[in-house]
Amino acid sequence: MNKINLIKTTIELERDELSSLAQRIDSSFENALDLINSSNKIIFAGIGKSGHIAQKIAATFTSVGLQSLFLHPVEALHGDIAIVNKNDTIILLSKSGNTTELLDLIPILRSLNCKVISILGNTNSYLAENSDIVLDGSVSKEACPINLAPTTSTTVALAIGDALAVASMQLRGFKAEDFAKSHPSGQLGKNITIKVKDIMHKGDKIAILNEHSKIKDIIIEISDKKLGCACVLDGENFLGIITDGDIRRILLKYDDYNNILAKDIMTKNPISIGGDAFIGSALDLMEKRESQINVLPVLDGTKLKGIIRIHDILGKGF
Secondary structure, three states: OOHHHHHHHHHHHHHHHHHHHHHOOOHHHHHHHHHHHOOOOEEEEOOOHHHHHHHHHHHHHHHOOOOEEEOOHHHHOOOHHHHOOOOOEEEEEEOOOOOHHHHOOHHHHHHOOOEEEEEEOOOOOHHHHOOOEEEEOOOOOOOOOOOOOOOHHHHHHHHHHHHHHHHHHHHHOOOHHHHHHOOOOOHHHHHOOOEHHHHOEOHHHOOEEOOOOEHHHHHHHHHHHOOOEEEEEEOOEEEEEEEHHHHHHHHHHOOOOOOOEHHHHOEEOOOOEOOOOEHHHHHHHHHOOOOOOOEEEEEEOOEEEEEEEHHHHHOOOO
């Protein structure tokens, strides 16, 4: 058996099922979206692989500003049902539509006057009959060769959850700034909440040279400040920057380098950034170019305000 083809076959089967799903999106999905956006909180439930998918969708909903959580159906019947309130929406996931643990929840959910949305592989089932909105998550077959292990069915269910979450974001005008509020410790959150001036090196922590500084003085200054660079100034005006890499290239290029001055090797008008920019912008400037750079001068007009390194953004603490 060709191993590559075995892998490709599974991916192609799941792709085809997602394509089929896209073709049958109808008003039920629109109604589900309206209900989700008007709910107090969204509670997901499922058993087995459907339960794992339900947990992931709940996490996605929460990350995009929808108060959501996963409720294990068995634990619900042993006290956890107390988290469900009248204005909540329950989203049940089941391939068969006849999952016993979910069926046992229906009478209780009805008594609490909750709205029930079901993502089902079988739209002619007990859960379908007892749901306010049914979302068709059916598949023609699983990618599993014996058509048993949930594969294409879980992919389709997850895609439905992602689609509802993304559509909700767009309808609510959920922005990157909103996302950052719930991800303050992640790199994504930091990129759009922390400004360059908050973490840049400044003052006497920066190696400062004039354009007539000699190579020995340049190396001493860069080594002493330990930022991997030195800035060349004329009074208060920024002229250019010299990095460790510039020094290495000069030493490789010349045998007699004792008379080389800062003005001979500095990069004039280098890529720079302002202090009020977010660190995500600084990271983009350093990474999204043909040759990555590791340090940026922080300027206010022609005045040097600081230095920010890629390590300051991606290193410990940032």
